Amino acid sequence: MSVPAIPYAPKRTAKSVVLLTLAVGFILPVALFGAILVLSPLTKPAMFEALVNQLGGNYAAWSPTAKAGAYAGAAALLGFMLLNFGAIISGTTVWWEMRVSSRMQSRIGYNRVGAGGFFQWIADAVKLLLKEDLVPAEADQLLFRAAPYFVLVGFALTFVALPFGESIIAADLNVGIFYMISVTALVVVGIMLAGWSSNSKWALFGGMRSAAQVISYEIPAGIAIMVPILMAGTLSMQGIIRAQGPWPWQWFVFTNPFAFVAFIIFFIAQLAEGNRTPFDLPEADSELVAGYLSEYSSFRFALYFLVEFGNLWVMAAVAVTLFFGGWQVPGTTLQTFQDAIGPGPLPGAAWWGLQLASLVVFVVKTLVVLNVIVWIRWTLPRIRVDQMMTLCWKYLVPFAFVSFVATLLWMIVVARYPVAATVTGGVLTAVFAVVLAVFLRQTKANITAAGDRVDLTHW
Amino acid sequence: MKTTAGKLSAWFVATLLVVVFLGYMTTQVIQPAYVPGVASTGPAGLTDVLFYVLAAVTIAGAAGVALSRNILYSAVGLLMALLGAGSLYVFLSADFVAVTQLLIYIGGVLVLILFAVMLTNRITEVNVSNTSFGSFGGALLGISVAPVLIAVVTLTPWPARAPAALAPTTALIGNGFLTKWLLPFEVASLVLLATLVGAVVIARKEIKAD
Numbered sequence: 172m173s174v175p176a177i178p179y180a181p182k183r184t185a186k187s188v189v190l191l192t193l194a195v196g197f198i199l200p201v202a203l204f205g206a207i208l209v210l211s212p213l214t215k216p217a218m219f220e221a222l223v224n225q226l227g228g229n230y231a232a233w234s235p236t237a238k239a240g241a242y243a244g245a246a247a248l249l250g251f252m253l254l255n256f257g258a259i260i261s262g263t264t265v266w267w268e269m270r271v272s273s274r275m276q277s278r279i280g281y282n283r284v285g286a287g288g289f290f291q292w293i294a295d296a297v298k299l300l301l302k303e304d305l306v307p308a309e310a311d312q313l314l315f316r317a318a319p320y321f322v323l324v325g326f327a328l329t330f331v332a333l334p335f336g337e338s339i340i341a342a343d344l345n346v347g348i349f350y351m352i353s354v355t356a357l358v359v360v361g362i363m364l365a366g367w368s369s370n371s372k373w374a375l376f377g378g379m380r381s382a383a384q385v386i387s388y389e390i391p392a393g394i395a396i397m398v399p400i401l402m403a404g405t406l407s408m409q410g411i412i413r414a415q416g417p418w419p420w421q422w423f424v425f426t427n428p429f430a431f432v433a434f435i436i437f438f439i440a441q442l443a444e445g446n447r448t449p450f451d452l453p454e455a456d457s458e459l460v461a462g463y464l465s466e467y468s469s470f471r472f473a474l475y476f477l478v479e480f481g482n483l484w485v486m487a488a489v490a491v492t493l494f495f496g497g498w499q500v501p502g503t504t505l506q507t508f509q510d511a512i513g514p515g516p517l518p519g520a521a522w523w524g525l526q527l528a529s530l531v532v533f534v535v536k537t538l539v540v541l542n543v544i545v546w547i548r549w550t551l552p553r554i555r556v557d558q559m560m561t562l563c564w565k566y567l568v569p570f571a572f573v574s575f576v577a578t579l580l581w582m583i584v585v586a587r588y589p590v591a592a593t594v595t596g597g598v599l600t601a602v603f604a605v606v607l608a609v610f611l612r613q614t615k616a617n618i619t620a621a622g623d624r625v626d627l628t629h630w
Numbered sequence: 631m632k633t634t635a636g637k638l639s640a641w642f643v644a645t646l647l648v649v650v651f652l653g654y655m656t657t658q659v660i661q662p663a664y665v666p667g668v669a670s671t672g673p674a675g676l677t678d679v680l681f682y683v684l685a686a687v688t689i690a691g692a693a694g695v696a697l698s699r700n701i702l703y704s705a706v707g708l709l710m711a712l713l714g715a716g717s718l719y720v721f722l723s724a725d726f727v728a729v730t731q732l733l734i735y736i737g738g739v740l741v742l743i744l745f746a747v748m749l750t751n752r753i754t755e756v757n758v759s760n761t762s763f764g765s766f767g768g769a770l771l772g773i774s775v776a777p778v779l780i781a782v783v784t785l786t787p788w789p790a791r792a793p794a795a796l797a798p799t800t801a802l803i804g805n806g807f808l809t810k811w812l813l814p815f816e817v818a819s820l821v822l823l824a825t826l827v828g829a830v831v832i833a834r835k836e837i838k839a840d
């Protein structure tokens with residue numbers, strides 16, 4: 172008996188579902204970014220004191236315990252919001268990645284839960300949480316259970332120094348970028364412990380590959396990060412952004428040709444450290460089942476995926492900070508922000524508006540870089556282990572050293588002829604604009620040649 | 631028989647040295663007047679609580695390294711001890727040193743230790759034994775080190791003060807390395823270079839043998 176062919180009919184989404192999705196898709200970012208926008212500046216000690224006084228309290232009269240308690244509470248609230256931001260951006264990145272990949276592979280993709288399948292990440296998370304939390308009988312119970320938390324802590328700690336806007340940062344550490352690369356080391360420890368404690372060949376191979384990969388790529392990444400640090404003269408995330416300008420020709424990536432090389436090295440190394448395709452050897456599905464997370468299920472599995480996709484935001488934000496001018500709003504200078512604070516103890520509306528603008532600039536830039544990372548995953552095939560090592564040690568490390576030394580010489584040149592930076596910035600920006608135009612034209616031509624059409628409405 | 635005799639005499643000399651050392655240290659500890667540290671004033675603040683928590687983490691981690699029978703657990707204990715020690719640097723307003731500790735010891739050394747453990751041939755077993763040996767020698771070492779540490783703890787006038795605000799120290803450290811402390815810095819880099827060359831030599835030999 173043959174199955175009767177079902178005529179193809181495009182899925183129709185009920186209007187109420189579309190409206191609900193749009194509402195959530197609007198409210199979610201507004202609420203999240205709004206909370207971060209408001210909380211980050213207000214939890215700084217001086218601003219907190221001004222806020223308490225503004226609300227009718229008398230901060231000076233508070234006991235030290237009350238001061239410490241209230242301040243710790245405010246900081247904990249900010250930390251809670253940032254963690255939630257990490258979790259939600261991770262979920263929405265999964266959704267975005269799946270939509271992009273299905274378009275790239277001529278599939279339909281997520282379209283069941285909500286309009287465009289937008290609620291699929293929530294459904295997936297709920298499904299994972301409801302599953303049984305399996306621990307293999309032969310596994311090392313304690314380490315197996317503890318490993319995901321190392322990974323999660325290594326991820327969550329990066330949000331301490333991750334900037335979102337001019338004053339929107341949990342803590343502008345003096346050693347910000349150095350701190351960022353250090354705490355991510357915990358992720359590797361977690362992955363290795365997971366690989367070991369699972370007591371499974373696949374997991375062990377995955378863990379070892381991951382360790383080898385991360386140890387190797389930390390070196391070119393570290394040297395490439397040194398280039399913007401040299402140009403800015405500081406390790407602070409906000410300091411590096413402040414050393415750049417708002418316009419593309421003032422970004423580090425374009426003002427110095429060697430910083431452009433450094434950016435490419437940094438970007439490749441970040442992909443490798445985040446276990447992203449083409450560097451997803453640690454969890455190569457075709458060889459190792461799922462690598463270090465073969466034995467994981469339920470909540471612990473969800474934690475790994477939360478970190479893996481949340482890391483895309485961290486990667487993109489660090490790249491934007493180091494090379495793409497961060498939150499610098501075109502048309503403003505650092506003085507504009509200073510002037511907008513106003514005379515009162517709490518800054519005026521103009522300052523908040525500027526903060527919002529800087530937040531928007533930073534988020535848009537980060538999302539563009541994040542999208543490029545997603546494109547790369549669905550464009551390139553996985554490379555072999557030996558290719559991975561060759562790329563790192565024979566190409567990235569020497570080029571990173573060259574760009575490091577060349578940047579030192581470049582800075583001497585720029586110190587004598589400051590116009591050199593402006594000229595390079597202009598030329599490189601123009602070249603980049605031309606390349607971008609050619610890329611878009613070629614993409615359109617390719618899509619047309621395949622008999623498809625450029626259609627952004629087909630969701 | 632000869633080796634046993636040699637061993638015995640070596641142990642005897644070691645014990646003698648420990649006894650002499652202990653006697654010397656005792657005189658050192660007892661003789662000078664006890665200098666009390668400046669007592670911490672006021673109730674336990676947030677900083678104090680944090681300090682004790684971090685110190686407890688460090689000590690618990692160190693105990694885990696020493697006492698665990700599983701080498702992986704020792705590695706995790708080391709991670710805790712290094713994290714705790716790194717965060718104690720923050721109390722000394724040395725944020726750069728703290729983060730460097732995190733990067734070098736956790737990102738580098740600890741990952742390499744874990745990597746080495748995973749590459750051992752006893753890979754099929756999760757419970758790699760980490761048995762203690764040489765308990766007599768260990769006890770001797772412990773006995774001889776303890777007075778030094780006790781003396782340091784009791785004799786130093788520990789200043790108790792709130793940590794200063796974190797000032798940017800990176801540039802100062804860099805200047806220090808490249809001016810006043812240039813020679814030690816370069817010697818250290820020479821040691822690292824020698825290590826690198828040594829590692830390559832060891833790795834090359836294995837390939838030739840195949």
